[in-house]
Amino acid sequence: MSLELRRYDGDAVQRDETLRDRVAEVYAEVFAEPPYAEPPERGRDWAHGPLVRHAMLPAFELVCAEREGVLLGFAYGVLGSEDSWFAGYIRDHAPREVSDRWLGGHGELAELAVRPQARGLGFGGALHDAVAVHLTEAGADRAILVTQIAAAPARALYAGRGWHDLAELAPGSMLMGRSL
Numbered sequence: 001m002s003l004e005l006r007r008y009d010g011d012a013v014q015r016d017e018t019l020r021d022r023v024a025e026v027y028a029e030v031f032a033e034p035p036y037a038e039p040p041e042r043g044r045d046w047a048h049g050p051l052v053r054h055a056m057l058p059a060f061e062l063v064c065a066e067r068e069g070v071l072l073g074f075a076y077g078v079l080g081s082e083d084s085w086f087a088g089y090i091r092d093h094a095p096r097e098v099s100d101r102w103l104g105g106h107g108e109l110a111e112l113a114v115r116p117q118a119r120g121l122g123f124g125g126a127l128h129d130a131v132a133v134h135l136t137e138a139g140a141d142r143a144i145l146v147t148q149i150a151a152a153p154a155r156a157l158y159a160g161r162g163w164h165d166l167a168e169l170a171p172g173s174m175l176m177g178r179s180l
């Protein structure tokens with residue numbers, strides 16, 4: 001299966017409703033699975049709601065993995081800021097030394113997802129690496145993400161790429177960090 005990565009900036013994601021529909025379909029399929037068990041309509045709600053707002057954040061870039069025009073996976077990254085809702089949430093739920101060390105000038109990796117039939121072929125790793133390179137080029141020297149402890153494949157991917165646990169923000173929800 002040949003890998004094709006396409007990158008979309010925030011303007012493209014905001015403008016292109018068809019792209020967001022395609023991303024919604026993958027989101028719905030991937031995050032319907034355990035441990036997420038999101039309801040099917042969540043994909044559309046997310047892709048036409050939170051994703052559009054995130055697309056306005058600094059250095060937003062969506063990376064899509066495609067084969068013959070079929071979207072098989074995606075991930076995105078942004079530059080974080082110390083006064084975002086997300087930073088406030090981390091400050092409220094992680095030890096002070098973690099927020100002091102990791103927030104400010106950091107990158108954020110979000111929503112890495114690969115369709116079940118396309119897994120184990122390197123798409124997830126390639127999407128991760130593309131976002132990490134983008135965040136580095138955008139000026140971040142470290143990155144954070146939040147993942148479910150029960151998401152074993154994602155945890156294995158992150159551990160193999162230098163991420164480590166920083167703090168459990170809520171039961172089962174782990175903040176991880178990595179130097180870039």
Ligand SMILES: CC(C)(COP(=O)(O)OP(=O)(O)OC[C@H]1O[C@@H](n2cnc3c(N)ncnc32)[C@H](O)[C@@H]1OP(=O)(O)O)[C@@H](O)C(=O)NCCC(=O)NCCS
Pocket residue numbers: 030111112113114115118119120121122123124125126145146147148151152153154155156157158160
């Ligand atoms: C996590 C996910 C994106 C991995 O996608 P993928 O295309 O199968 O990943 P790859 O084939 O590129 O594998 C990447 C690495 O993860 C490891 N990995 C992937 N699945 C694994 C599994 N089930 N068990 C152990 N390791 C696994 C691979 O061994 C590989 O390691 P390597 O790069 O050192 O060889 C995919 O399983 C997925 O979409 N999961 C559901 C969504 C999710 O949990 N996203 C994370 C949200 S924070």
